[in-house]
Amino acid sequence: MKILVPFKSVPDPNDATVAGAAVSTPKSVINPFDEIAIEEALRIRERGEVSEVVGATIGPPAVDEQIRAALAMGVDRAIRIDDSRALDPYAVARILGALVEKEAPHVVIMGKQAVDDDSNQVGQMLAGLLGWPQATFVSKIEFLDKTRVRCTRETDAGLEVVEVNLPAIITTDLRLNEPRYVSLPGLMKARRKPIEILTCDQLGINVRPLTTVLSVARPPKRAAGTRVESVEELITKLKQEAKVL
Amino acid sequence: MDFAWSDQQRELLDAVGRFATQQLNYDVIENDREGIFNHEAWKKCGDFGIQGLLVPTEYGGLGTDPLTTVAALERLGHGCKDNGLLFSINAHMWTAIIPLVYNGSEAQKKKYLPGLCNGTLIGGNAMSEPNSGSDAFSLATTAIKNGSRVHPQRQQIFVTNGPVADLLVVFATVDKTRGPDGISAFLVEKNSPGMNASRKLEKMGLRTSPMAEVFFENCEVPVENLLGKEGGGAFLFTRSMTWERGCILASAVGSMQRLLETCIRYANERKQGGQSIGKFQLVASKIVDMKLRVESSRHMLYHYAWLSGHRKSIYLEASMTKLHISDCWVKCCEDAIQIHGGYGYMTEYEVERELRDAIASKLYSGTSEIQRNIVASMLGL
Numbered sequence: 001m002k003i004l005v006p007f008k009s010v011p012d013p014n015d016a017t018v019a020g021a022a023v024s025t026p027k028s029v030i031n032p033f034d035e036i037a038i039e040e041a042l043r044i045r046e047r048g049e050v051s052e053v054v055g056a057t058i059g060p061p062a063v064d065e066q067i068r069a070a071l072a073m074g075v076d077r078a079i080r081i082d083d084s085r086a087l088d089p090y091a092v093a094r095i096l097g098a099l100v101e102k103e104a105p106h107v108v109i110m111g112k113q114a115v116d117d118d119s120n121q122v123g124q125m126l127a128g129l130l131g132w133p134q135a136t137f138v139s140k141i142e143f144l145d146k147t148r149v150r151c152t153r154e155t156d157a158g159l160e161v162v163e164v165n166l167p168a169i170i171t172t173d174l175r176l177n178e179p180r181y182v183s184l185p186g187l188m189k190a191r192r193k194p195i196e197i198l199t200c201d202q203l204g205i206n207v208r209p210l211t212t213v214l215s216v217a218r219p220p221k222r223a224a225g226t227r228v229e230s231v232e233e234l235i236t237k238l239k240q241e242a243k244v245l
Numbered sequence: 246m247d248f249a250w251s252d253q254q255r256e257l258l259d260a261v262g263r264f265a266t267q268q269l270n271y272d273v274i275e276n277d278r279e280g281i282f283n284h285e286a287w288k289k290c291g292d293f294g295i296q297g298l299l300v301p302t303e304y305g306g307l308g309t310d311p312l313t314t315v316a317a318l319e320r321l322g323h324g325c326k327d328n329g330l331l332f333s334i335n336a337h338m339w340t341a342i343i344p345l346v347y348n349g350s351e352a353q354k355k356k357y358l359p360g361l362c363n364g365t366l367i368g369g370n371a372m373s374e375p376n377s378g379s380d381a382f383s384l385a386t387t388a389i390k391n392g393s394r395v396h397p398q399r400q401q402i403f404v405t406n407g408p409v410a411d412l413l414v415v416f417a418t419v420d421k422t423r424g425p426d427g428i429s430a431f432l433v434e435k436n437s438p439g440m441n442a443s444r445k446l447e448k449m450g451l452r453t454s455p456m457a458e459v460f461f462e463n464c465e466v467p468v469e470n471l472l473g474k475e476g477g478g479a480f481l482f483t484r485s486m487t488w489e490r491g492c493i494l495a496s497a498v499g500s501m502q503r504l505l506e507t508c509i510r511y512a513n514e515r516k517q518g519g520q521s522i523g524k525f526q527l528v529a530s531k532i533v534d535m536k537l538r539v540e541s542s543r544h545m546l547y548h549y550a551w552l553s554g555h556r557k558s559i560y561l562e563a564s565m566t567k568l569h570i571s572d573c574w575v576k577c578c579e580d581a582i583q584i585h586g587g588y589g590y591m592t593e594y595e596v597e598r599e600l601r602d603a604i605a606s607k608l609y610s611g612t613s614e615i616q617r618n619i620v621a622s623m624l625g626l
Contacts, residue, residue, distance in 0.1 A: 068256070181268065184294030184307055187260055191253065 001050040001146065003041040004105035006096050007034035007070060009063040010116040030066045032179075033111025035073075037172045039179040040141060041109050042074045049143045050106065052076050056099055058092060060084040064195060071190035072182040079103075079196045081203070091207040093125035098203035100130060105167065107149070112137050112171040123171035133164040136171040254313055261317045264293050265324025273327045273453070277598055280445065280452045282409055286330055291364015295321060296337060300346060305359035311553040315495040315546055322496025323503050326595060328602035329453030331496040332609075336405040336454075337361065339489035341368025344414050344430060348473035348481050353432065357412060369406035370414040371433075371459050372482060374399070379615050382425040382479055386461065388417035393468050395419075395431060396439075397461040405609075407442045407457030411435045414485075415461070416478050428478035432470040439464030450601030489610045491549040491563035494570035497606060498546055501539045501574055504581045504599060508532055511585060522584075531580045538573035545569050561623040568616040571606035578603045 011026035030038070041053040055070040055078040057063055067078045081095055100108060113120035127134035135151035142150045144163070153160040154173045164170075200207060228234045238245045250258065269286050276283055290296060298314045300306025309317065322331055342361055345354060360366035377383045388397045397417040404413065413433045420427035433440055443458040473481045509532060512523030522528045549562045578600035582589035589596040607613045 065256075181264060181289075181293065182260060183292060184257060184260060184298075187257060188307060 001107075002052045002054060002103070002105045003044065003050050004054050004056060004100060004103055004108045005034070005037050005041050005070075005075065006056045006099075006108065006110045006122075007031060007038065007066070008057065008111075008114045008116075009059055009066045010114055013115050028063070028066060030069055031111050031114040031116075033113060033115070033172055033174070035111075035179045036174070036176050037109040037111050037170075038070055038073055038075060039177045040172060042180070043177065044141070044143065045074075054079065054103060054105065056081070056096070056103075058083050058087065058095055067195055068187070068190050069182055071193045071195075072186040073180060074186065075193075077194050077196070079198060081198050081200065083200060086209065086213060087207070088209040088211040089119045089121035090125055091209050093122050093129055094205060094207050095200060095203065096122065096126050097129040098200075098205045099198075100126070102203065106146075107166060107168060107170060108132075109141075109170045109172060112173055123169050127169040130167075130169070132168055134169040134171070135162050135164050137173045138170050139173045139175045141170060141176070250316075254316070257309075257313065258316055258320050261295075261320040262324050265321045267324075268293075269325040269327060269330065274592060274595065274598075276327070276453045277329070278452075278592075280447065280455070282333065282453055282455045283327060283330055284409070286327065287333070287367065288364040290330075290334060291362065294362075296334060296342070296364060297362030298338075300342060300358055300362050304346075304354050305362040311492070311550040312547060315492050315550040318492065318495035319499040319502075319543070319546070322499025324499070325496075326503075327453055328496070328500060328599070329451040332451045332493075332602075332605075333367075333406050333454040335489070335493045335496070336370070337368045339493060340370035340405075340485050341412060341414055343485050343488045344370075344472055344481050345432075347484060348430070348477070350469075352469070353472065357432070361412070366411040367406050367409050368412045368414070369404055369410045370416070370485070371401040371404045371407075372416045373401060373403040375402050379612060381482065382428060384416060384418050384428060386415070386417045387421070388419050388429065388431070388466075390419065390468070395466045395468055395471070397431065397433070397464050397466065400458060400460050402458045403446070404442070404457050404459045405454060407459050408445050408455040410442075413440075413459070414472060415459075415466075416482060417461075419475065423476065425479035426476050428482070429475050430472040430478040430481050431466050432472050433464070433466055437464055437466060449604065450598070451605050452601075486610065487560055487563045488553075490567040490616070491546075491553060491559060493610055494542075494567060494574065494606060495546055497570055497574045497603065498539065498542045500599060500603075501535070501542065501577045504577050504596070505532070505535045505539055507596070508535060508581050508584045528584055531584055535577050535580055538577055542570040542573045561620060564611070564616040564619040564623075567606075567610060568613055568620065571603075571613060574603040574606055575600070 008031045009028045010031045012029045044050050045053050053075050055075040057067060058081040067080060071078055110123055123136060124134060135153060137154045138151045139154045140152035144150055147166050148163055149166060149168060150161060150163050151170060153162060228237060268289050294307055297306030298309050298317055302308045325331060345358055361368050372381055374385055377385060386397055386399045386401055388395050397415055415431045415433045416428055418427050419429050439462050441460045443460060446456045448456065512528055512532060513521050515522045545566045549559060549566045552562055553559050581596050582600060585594060585596050588594045
């Protein structure tokens with residue numbers, strides 16, 4: 001049995017130089033939700049329920065640093081689809097679809113969304129393209145046997161338990177696990193693990209993004225609040241100024 | 246001369262920096278106040294690979310060269326504010342791991358090194374006595390050989406990691422008439438019959454690194470626990486000390502770099518008389534001095550480690566490195582407090598603790614005076 005974990009390189013959300021700095025080149029890291037997916041795949045392998053964890057990402061050679069981080073965590077081997085274009089979720093899902101057909105994993109586990117654009121679409125689109133069942137926003141994964149997985153999903157209404165037949169797509173939520181720390185022995189071992197480079201041509205697909213990002217801007221700064229003297233005044237302001245009542 | 250790190254070294258050093266900053270800085274003020282050793286952080290360091298840095302891979306280490314090792318320890322000191330934890334790790338690496346790597350039998354290495362690397366075992370050594378410190382080889386602890394057992398007797402003091410150690414390298418005189426050549430080293434496990442770690446010793450700084458007196462009374466050690474050759478203890482101790490003197494303040498260089506960054510930030514933020522205090526020349530001058538101390542210390546450290554890695558003589562350089570960095574560290578801490586003014590004297594700003602921790606560096610592993618004696622004698626004086 002094999003798990004494929006697609007992951008994305010994103011600007012480090014914990015990098016202090018990003019917030020408020022005029023000029024900054026934030027460090028890249030593995031998307032935190034994808035890191036949770038890698039951790040879960042490794043735990044499943046350590047329990048003996050699968051034998052191989054394959055990592056995959058799309059990007060230029062610069063993302064090899066995040067690939068090595070995944071290998072250092074314990075991923076067995078990794079694939080980089082060499083493409084430096086700004087791709088949208090549909091293009092990413094199509095590339096991953098072609099990769100899934102080539103690799104034939106039993107499960108694909110990936111983050112529910114990437115923290116840079118927060119699209120939350122690739123997992124669902126990939127399941128649609130492949131015609132596979134999907135379990136999204138998952139906070140618990142249990143392998144029932146070689147053909148069925150029980151997943152606990154976090155929804156606005158509470159926890160939902162679903163069973164999916166394999167092969168399936170699972171997208172991970174924050175509370176699934178806490179990813180392990182990359183150790184120095186892990187880093188050393190990662191250097192000896194293979195990174196396979198593929199192109200869209202080699203996968204036999206031709207993708208182009210259907211959307212274009214025109215600009216990125218910060219949300220407007222929140223104005224300071226005001227203190228009201230009485231409940232009556234609050235009601236009046238909610239009615240007349242905020243117009244929410 | 247090549248001053249550039251390889252991609253692999255940079256990757257390793259960045260990983261150490263991230264680990265140290267994110268995983269080790271909790272409860273440091275409380276642990277310092279109460280004198281608590283952070284066992285959990287010790288294990289984390291072991292799992293991460295710190296203790297095993299220069300141990301050959303076949304015994305559970307990483308097999309890094311001396312230069313990469315000291316640079317990794319420097320990053321550790323830059324990220325981790327718990328100098329006591331780092332001191333314990335240093336004592337463990339230079340006084341327990343190094344003697345085992347160089348002088349341990351195959352069986353001893355296989356038995357102890359993997360645990361010493363991964364953080365399940367804590368090591369240290371016992372050499373100082375109430376009346377034998379700088380004059381280390383005038384050891385009064387004696388060992389009597391009795392068939393297959395050895396019996397070390399008497400008391401040793403200032404045993405770093407003593408209260409928590411699982412394994413101590415104990416030095417004892419087997420034949421008093423032979424002077425230093427009569428000293429042997431033994432591996433003594435925790436709970437060996439007749440060995441007792443006494444009260445925890447209260448200290449000015451490095452309070453998170455536990456220290457104890459250890460007593461040997463009718464203690465029994467199996468003869469196969471002799472480390473190295475009989476009578477080879479002095480040589481083994483000197484080698485261990487040379488490593489320790491050269492490397493033990495690598496983390497101090499990182500600590501100085503952190504203090505420098507803290508002071509620059511504070512000097513830019515703190516306004517007095519309508520301007521940042523960094524614009525006052527007397528403050529700026531102190532910060533420039535700090536920068537010079539960090540850089541000169543780092544260069545001496547790297548040069549020592551480079552020589553060590555190329556198997557050159559390092560006896561003189563080890564002493565000079567220790568002497569210089571300890572001086573610089575204490576002065577940097579004093580300046581950092583002065584730049585922070587009254588705030589620097591307050592515990593919560595975490596600057597005063599650095600000074601308390603730094604002062605010990607002029608005492609342990611040979612006092613500054615002993616280092617000067619060594620340097621003088623190496624200069625033919």
